[in-house]
Every structure is written in structure tokens, then in C-alpha cells.
Amino acid sequence: MTMKDIARQLGVSVATVSRALSDSPSISRERREAIQAYAREHNYMPNAIAEQLRHSRNSPVKVIGVIVPEFVHYYFASVLTGIEDEATARGYRIVVARSAESYDRERDICARFMQSKVCGVIVSQAKDTVQYDHFERLQATGVPLVFYDRICPALNASRVVVDDYMGTLKAVSYLIERGCRRIAYYGTDMNMEIAKNRYNGYKDALYKNGLSLDETLVQVCDNRADAERITPRMMRMAERPDGFFAVNDDTALGILNSVQRLHFVVPDEVQICGFTNDWRATSCEPMLTTVEQRGMEVGRQAVDVLIGLVEGSLPADHAEKRVVKTNLIVRGTTR
Amino acid sequence: MTMKDIARQLGVSVATVSRALSDSPSISRERREAIQAYAREHNYMPNAIAEQLRHSRNSPVKVIGVIVPEFVHYYFASVLTGIEDEATARGYRIVVARSAESYDRERDICARFMQSKVCGVIVSQAKDTVQYDHFERLQATGVPLVFYDRICPALNASRVVVDDYMGTLKAVSYLIERGCRRIAYYGTDMNMEIAKNRYNGYKDALYKNGLSLDETLVQVCDNRADAERITPRMMRMAERPDGFFAVNDDTALGILNSVQRLHFVVPDEVQICGFTNDWRATSCEPMLTTVEQRGMEVGRQAVDVLIGLVEGSLPADHAEKRVVKTNLIVRGTTR
DNA sequence: AAATTATGTGCAATCGTTTGCGCATAACAT
DNA sequence: ATGTTATGCGCAAACGATTGCACATAATTT
Numbered sequence: 043m044t045m046k047d048i049a050r051q052l053g054v055s056v057a058t059v060s061r062a063l064s065d066s067p068s069i070s071r072e073r074r075e076a077i078q079a080y081a082r083e084h085n086y087m088p089n090a091i092a093e094q095l096r097h098s099r100n101s102p103v104k105v106i107g108v109i110v111p112e113f114v115h116y117y118f119a120s121v122l123t124g125i126e127d128e129a130t131a132r133g134y135r136i137v138v139a140r141s142a143e144s145y146d147r148e149r150d151i152c153a154r155f156m157q158s159k160v161c162g163v164i165v166s167q168a169k170d171t172v173q174y175d176h177f178e179r180l181q182a183t184g185v186p187l188v189f190y191d192r193i194c195p196a197l198n199a200s201r202v203v204v205d206d207y208m209g210t211l212k213a214v215s216y217l218i219e220r221g222c223r224r225i226a227y228y229g230t231d232m233n234m235e236i237a238k239n240r241y242n243g244y245k246d247a248l249y250k251n252g253l254s255l256d257e258t259l260v261q262v263c264d265n266r267a268d269a270e271r272i273t274p275r276m277m278r279m280a281e282r283p284d285g286f287f288a289v290n291d292d293t294a295l296g297i298l299n300s301v302q303r304l305h306f307v308v309p310d311e312v313q314i315c316g317f318t319n320d321w322r323a324t325s326c327e328p329m330l331t332t333v334e335q336r337g338m339e340v341g342r343q344a345v346d347v348l349i350g351l352v353e354g355s356l357p358a359d360h361a362e363k364r365v366v367k368t369n370l371i372v373r374g375t376t377r
Numbered sequence: 378m379t380m381k382d383i384a385r386q387l388g389v390s391v392a393t394v395s396r397a398l399s400d401s402p403s404i405s406r407e408r409r410e411a412i413q414a415y416a417r418e419h420n421y422m423p424n425a426i427a428e429q430l431r432h433s434r435n436s437p438v439k440v441i442g443v444i445v446p447e448f449v450h451y452y453f454a455s456v457l458t459g460i461e462d463e464a465t466a467r468g469y470r471i472v473v474a475r476s477a478e479s480y481d482r483e484r485d486i487c488a489r490f491m492q493s494k495v496c497g498v499i500v501s502q503a504k505d506t507v508q509y510d511h512f513e514r515l516q517a518t519g520v521p522l523v524f525y526d527r528i529c530p531a532l533n534a535s536r537v538v539v540d541d542y543m544g545t546l547k548a549v550s551y552l553i554e555r556g557c558r559r560i561a562y563y564g565t566d567m568n569m570e571i572a573k574n575r576y577n578g579y580k581d582a583l584y585k586n587g588l589s590l591d592e593t594l595v596q597v598c599d600n601r602a603d604a605e606r607i608t609p610r611m612m613r614m615a616e617r618p619d620g621f622f623a624v625n626d627d628t629a630l631g632i633l634n635s636v637q638r639l640h641f642v643v644p645d646e647v648q649i650c651g652f653t654n655d656w657r658a659t660s661c662e663p664m665l666t667t668v669e670q671r672g673m674e675v676g677r678q679a680v681d682v683l684i685g686l687v688e689g690s691l692p693a694d695h696a697e698k699r700v701v702k703t704n705l706i707v708r709g710t711t712r
Numbered sequence: 713a714a715a716t717t718a719t720g721t722g723c724a725a726t727c728g729t730t731t732g733c734g735c736a737t738a739a740c741a742t
Numbered sequence: 743a744t745g746t747t748a749t750g751c752g753c754a755a756a757c758g759a760t761t762g763c764a765c766a767t768a769a770t771t772t
Contacts, residue, residue, distance in 0.1 A: 057760080089430075089757090090492040091758080093759060094727095095427055095728070096726075099727060119449040123449060126475045138461075156422055320656070321449075325661050399730090405751090430727090431729045
């Protein structure tokens, strides 16, 4: 069913069909209604591809490319939910691809996005990614780029992040307030911007509360398996930690599991705080205190920024930086 | 950068450019190489939209529409991962939309998919969905449809499901083997096909082991909150259950939490088995015995079936039914 | 009755590609 | 010198939609 089919059947030109379907007043009422009726009955639907091609010169195609490192992580899934929600509400569609934390895939995805003429790209970098030629190429072509969470500091691009610094600062301050004096920090290596901010929040929380930084308590560790390897060593130190802050809940759960295996009582002897607030935070015993990362809100904001860039309410070369507030969710203080 | 630009610069026709770029032998070597060099230097990329429009008559567009009820559930996220993986590997792209368990959104999504001429649709029904006009419309238009997990039995469509019956049967048999005699069943209402199969697996496991079915042990309950409401009542029964089977891990965790709150010891006094094997199954104490649902494999198979339908290796009206095997993952028998 | 103005349609170009066909020019055989 | 074949390239139509412009015909004004 194309306009041509309708035109042929009704003995008019496709131009007339086009105008009739868009309620143009320059078509007589009878014809217009006849055409509309025919179209409805044979449930005609405009071919989106043709429309896109036609409009691609003036107005950009309302499709947003989204790159996500993995689907199966709660945080990314919730960001995706926020993106989908906001985009749909504002009349955009999304095409989603997964980098699987690989630079090569990320690169391919960007190329495909350029070819399919997405109006903009929302992305959280793969862990692998240390060169940015693919992102730069997008920018050079004039495709607006919005990073979320794992931003690319080397690029002058828009970004939506959570308040890593304050989130961590509040969390660590809370541990101190609850009596911890030797708080361990488990984080990713300091390459990613996000890592530095959280680490600074940790340090400042210590300083503000008159505690000093002990390098032996700072570990590069961002997953459960590593946490379960490292934690027993930590707990056997002469002066063992009495509190742990981890940059994500997976790691925090590894710590929890390890210390419980060593028969320490949480939270009486050891207190633990994570980051994200994923499903697991309420399924362990005791439940996990954690910093809520509000992925949905991050996703929504990212779309808002992108559409601003696309529709020109933000200047094209402007790099908007938005910060989404975090909340500390306190749990498991009593059974 | 379009072919026209290249053609103008090099003083040839676009047809020549097109042929040169596709390595047609009908273009002289020098011209071909000159054109290719020029294209490479100015990094020309073919406009995918135009290509799609051109090819839409003969060969269908290599884009698969995917509908997922929610992103933030482990199982759906893993199916999505499998879909993305297989589709990408076979040269297809995916456009993903989330129904948010709503029929209205599902309907809109299908309409958009039709307009954007996806070559096929992979979908797991929203819980809301009780009429199928939108799916029928897709079928009528000749768009292949593959259901996963939550299939639509009323439609003669392809489907990929896990082995719900055997998975449940093995799980319940295992509970019996471990000494349980009064096993409660928490499942969704019997509307969905998947619910019936699991329930049958439960019943048959009882019968095969000489146990009788006690209706009071069968509950409509498929989420944590409900499980935490219902379970205390169950445990106060004169003859309380000594085992629980739940149709998903969320529910199983609700049961676990409830019985532990009542100071029953798991697994000594009560044994629990879930379904899915999501992240949480290893973050509770004791860890959860559960049926592994293998979402990635389901996703891959769904794509395989769909591409078969699209490319004609399967007859278009054929309804392929695939079953992915489940595994019982035993955990938490000892600390 | 002639000139003007509405009113309703169709023609054709356009978006960026692909591709069947035809037209040159050159090389070969007769 | 004429006919045949090969080689290299361009024209134009097609995919499905939109839209400025021209052109009818009818209704109005002068």
C-alpha cells in the first residue's frame, strides 16, 4: 500500500493523495474524504524510510542512537529505560546497540549510526576505549553527542553524570558518623573521570572528619570476584578496616560475603556501603546501604540535552554538563 | 558527502561513482581507483536510508524490531543481549522498544515498526495484552513474528521458549529428593502459557514421587512484595510447607526473607527454589537454588528463527517452535 | 462580454542510491 | 572498407514521499 496504489485506484495523482492525507485545504472536500476513507480502509501507512529520505536535507531524522556497554547491569538498564521513556514521549525513536565494553564494537556502532543518519548519539564509553577518533568523527560530521556516566573528558561534549563526589562524600561521612575509623575504598583505576570524583569524595570525607588517608586501605577493585580475593587479606591486617566503601553494589556484595565468611558481624563489627542501589541491595542480609544512582533520571536528562542540541534550543557546539543528585539509602542497621 | 558530490568533483556521473565504489569491472581501473581514493579521503559513507529505500522493493531492510516488557529485569536484559549479539553477527541491526507491560504502548510500537519497515519483529508480550489485533496486523502485512518467553498461543506464530515444564519438574523433584514433602507453588495466574507449563511440571513432579497435590499450597504470587505478605500465613498453617517453588527469583527472595524473619533456618527447615538465575541468586544467604533460564540462548535462537523466516530458508507462514533447555543450579546446601 | 480571481489538480523535481539499457569509441576479424 | 565485438561510461527510471509551480475550469468582478 503506497500512495501510488491509492492514486491509481482512485484515478488521481500521487500529489493529490499526499495533499489529501495531510488535510491540505487545496483539495476539494469530497475527494479528500474519499481518499482518506480509502486509505483508512486499506490501512495505508506512510513509509517512514521514504519520509526520512525526503526530509533528511532540512530537518534531521528523529532517531537517537544509544550505546550501552551492557544490558544486564541494573544501572545501564535503568538509564536505557529513562532514555526510551523520554525519547518516546518527545516523538523520537531510539536504536540501541551494545558495545560489550569493546572499543572495536563501539567504533563499528558509531559508523553504522552515521550511515543511518541518526540525529544524535547518547553513549557511555566502553572500558576498553582509550582513543576517541570514532567520537571525534561523529562530532566533525555535526552529530550531537551526549555522554552519560562514563564520560570522555578529552572531548568537548555534553555530559550527564551523577553527583559522584557528593554521593561518595555523604556515604563515607555516614560510615564515619556510625563509628567507622578505618574505612577501606574499593574503586576502579583512576582513568575514568567518574573514578577520580568518587575517590576525591572519599578523601574529603576523611579529611573533613579529621581522619587521615591510609593508602593501604585503597584498592583497585570493582567487581565481586576481586573483592572476594582481596577482602580476606584486608581483614587480616594488623589494623583491620571497620568500614568499606565500594564503587558499585557488586563489589560491595563481594565484601559482604567475604567478611561474613570470616564470621564478622555486619553491621556491628564491619559496615559496608555500595553505589548504585541495584536489585541486589535489598536481597542480601543485612540489606545494603548504598548510594542511589538514579539511572532513569540520567537517561531522561541525556535525551533532554540531546534534543536541545538537535532542535537548536542549545547551540550546536555547546557542551552542556548536567549533574543528577544522588541519595544515600541507609539500610540494614537493625534486623 | 554524497555520490553526487564525488561525481561533480571528478567530472563523472553518479552511476559511474556507484559502480566504481562497488568494484564493478565495467569501470576502468584508473577511474575506479581514483574514485575510491577520493571517497576514502573525504570519508564518504553511503546513506543507509537511501539504500534502504532503493532496496525495499526486492530485499527487505535488515532491521529487526524488538519489543521487551522491561529493561531492568535480568532475564529480559539477557535475552536482549543474545538478540543483539546474534543480529549483529549476522549483519542485522535492531531497534528496541519497551512496552512497559502496557498493551497501548505495545500497539503503538507495532505501528511504528510497520512504518519503518522492519524486516521482522521479536516480542515478549506485555502482561496487559489480551487482544492481538496489533500482532495480527503485522502478520497480515507479511512481517514475520517471533515470540519469546511470553508467547501468544492464540496466534500461529513462531516462538522460542525455555523448557518450563522440565525445568520445574526437575526443580520440584530435587526438593523432594532433598526431603521436602509439602512443597508450596507460587506462580502467576494461568493465563499465560508459560504459567500452565510450570504448574504442570510441579504437579507431575509430585505425582511421580507419590505425593498428592494440596491446593492450599498453590498460590498466585509472582513478586517479592506479595510473597512477603503471603508467606507468613503459609508458615503458620497447621501443616506448614517444608519447601517452596517460585516462578521467579524475585518471588523466591521474598519467600526467603519472610521465612528467615520468622526464624526458620534455610535450608534445614525450609528449602526454596526459584526460576531465572538472576544476579540476586548469588547475593542472598544462603544462595538460591534456581532454574537457569538462559536468556542469551533464547535471544540468539529467536534471531535465528526470524532470519530464517526473512531470508526464506523457512517458509513464511511456518510457525517454528523452539525450546531451550534449562538447568537446575543447586546452591546453598551448605555454608 | 471581457478581465480577474478562486478553486482544484497535475507535473516534475527532490532526497541518495542502484541498475537496465543504450551509446559512443576503439579494437579486432573479414 | 565494412561488420562484429569488447570496453567504458552516461541517461534515466525506480524506491515513496513532499511541494513549488503551472494550468485548467469555474465563479466572481468590472
